Amino acid sequence: MDLELRHLKIVRAVADAGSLTRAATALGLAQPALSTQLKRIERALGGTLFVRGREGVRATALGELVLERARVLLPAVCELQEDAQRFARQGTPGHRLGGTHGPLLGGLVDRLAHREPGVPVTTYTSWSEKDIAGSVAEGRLDFALVGVCGESAPPEPGRLAWMEVARDPVHVMLAEDHPLALAPRAEIELAELAAEAWTDVPGDGCFGDCFAAACVRAGFTPACVYETDTASCVHLVQVGRAVGLCRATFPMTPGVVTRPLAGTPLMWRHLLGWHPAARAAARAAEVLEHARAAHAQALEGSAGGPPPGRRAADDPAPGGDPGAELRQHPYRAEAAGRTRVPARPSMKAPGTRGPGTYGR
Numbered sequence: 001m002d003l004e005l006r007h008l009k010i011v012r013a014v015a016d017a018g019s020l021t022r023a024a025t026a027l028g029l030a031q032p033a034l035s036t037q038l039k040r041i042e043r044a045l046g047g048t049l050f051v052r053g054r055e056g057v058r059a060t061a062l063g064e065l066v067l068e069r070a071r072v073l074l075p076a077v078c079e080l081q082e083d084a085q086r087f088a089r090q091g092t093p094g095h096r097l098g099g100t101h102g103p104l105l106g107g108l109v110d111r112l113a114h115r116e117p118g119v120p121v122t123t124y125t126s127w128s129e130k131d132i133a134g135s136v137a138e139g140r141l142d143f144a145l146v147g148v149c150g151e152s153a154p155p156e157p158g159r160l161a162w163m164e165v166a167r168d169p170v171h172v173m174l175a176e177d178h179p180l181a182l183a184p185r186a187e188i189e190l191a192e193l194a195a196e197a198w199t200d201v202p203g204d205g206c207f208g209d210c211f212a213a214a215c216v217r218a219g220f221t222p223a224c225v226y227e228t229d230t231a232s233c234v235h236l237v238q239v240g241r242a243v244g245l246c247r248a249t250f251p252m253t254p255g256v257v258t259r260p261l262a263g264t265p266l267m268w269r270h271l272l273g274w275h276p277a278a279r280a281a282a283r284a285a286e287v288l289e290h291a292r293a294a295h296a297q298a299l300e301g302s303a304g305g306p307p308p309g310r311r312a313a314d315d316p317a318p319g320g321d322p323g324a325e326l327r328q329h330p331y332r333a334e335a336a337g338r339t340r341v342p343a344r345p346s347m348k349a350p351g352t353r354g355p356g357t358y359g360r
Contacts, residue, residue, distance in 0.1 A: 099132065128203070133154065143274050149210045170247070175237055186259070186260070187261065187262040190262070190265055196243045197241060197243070249302050
C-alpha cells in the first residue's frame with residue numbers, strides 16, 4: 001500500500017487526540033475501522049507508530065518521525081492547493097459594478113462576494129446615471145445599477161441592454177416629531193407638504209422635472225429647495241428644517257420617519273444595465289437575480305418596510321428563471337422615453353425644479 005495524505009491525517013489525528021476513541025470521533029469513523037486503517041498504515045511504514053498505555057496512546061520513535069514529517073507536509077500541501085486555486089482565479093473575470101448612492105449596490109456586492117469568494121468585485125459610484133451608463137458602454141464597467149422615475153428611459157438608449165430590478169413608490173422623509181409623522185396615517189398627500197422646504201441631492205436624471213410636475217398637479221410649487229450631500233440632507237430632515245423624497249429602500253435612520261405619498265404620484269424604477277456584446281453579458285441573468293435579492297433585503301429593513309401583502313419585486317416567483325425573463329424581455333431604451341435633462345445647479349431658487357431621491 002502506498003502512503004497517502006489521508007494516512008498522514010489519520011496518524012496526526014491519533015496523536016492529537018491521545019486515544020483511538022477520541023480520534024475516531026474526530027474523524028467521523030467507528031473505532032474498529034480506525035484501528036484497521038492504522039494497522040495498514042503501520043504495515044506500509046514497516047513498524048508500530050503508537051503504543052497503548054493506561055492514559056491512552058503515545059507515539060513510538062517511528063511514530064515521532066512520521067509525525068514530524070506530517071506536521072510539515074500537511075500544511076504545505078494545503079498551502080499548495082490554496083495557491084493553485086488563487087492562481088487559477090486570476091484568469092477568472094471579476095465583477096465591475098457602477099451605481100448611484102444607495103443600499104442596492106452594497107447589497108449586490110455582498111451577495112456576489114458571498115456566492116463567489118475570491119472573485120474580485122470592484123465598484124464605482126457617482127451621482128450621474130449618465131456617467132455610470134457611459135462607463136459600461138465604453139467597457140470600463142460591466143454593470144450599471146441605476147434608477148429612473150416612472151416610465152422614463154434609462155441612459156445610453158442605443159448601446160446598453162436594461163432589465164428592471166424592481167419598482168417602488170417614492171416616499172417622503174420627515175422629522176420624527178413632524179405633525180404628519182405623528183399622525184396615525186399610512187400615507188401623506190403631496191399637497192399637505194406645500195409649505196415645506198425640501199432637501200435634495202445632485203443628479204442628472206429627470207426626477208426633478210417629474211417632481212415639479214407632480215407638485216403642480218397637487219396645486220403648488222416648491223418654495224425652497226436645499227441641494228446638498230447625503231449626510232446634510234438627512235440632517236436637515238432630522239432637525240426639521242426640510243422634508244425630502246427617498247426610495248422605499250431608505251434604511252431606518254434615527255430621527256427620521258418615511259411615509260409613502262398617497263396616490264403614488266411618483267414611482268422609482270431600479271434598473272440593471274450592461275453592454276449586450278460584452279463578455280459580462282453572459283452573467284447578466286445571475287447578477288440580475290442577486291440585485292433583486294438585494295432589493296428585497298433592503299426593502300425588508302427599510303424605514304417604511306414592505307407594503308402589506310406585496311411580494312418584493314426582486315423575490316422571484318417559485319420556479320422562476322431570470323435568464324428566461326432576460327431572453328424574452330430585454331428592455332431597450334430605443335422604445336423610448338423622455339429626453340434626459342442637464343444636471344441641476346448646486347443652489348436652487350424658489351420655483352425651480354424639485355429634489356431628487358436621497359440615496360439614488
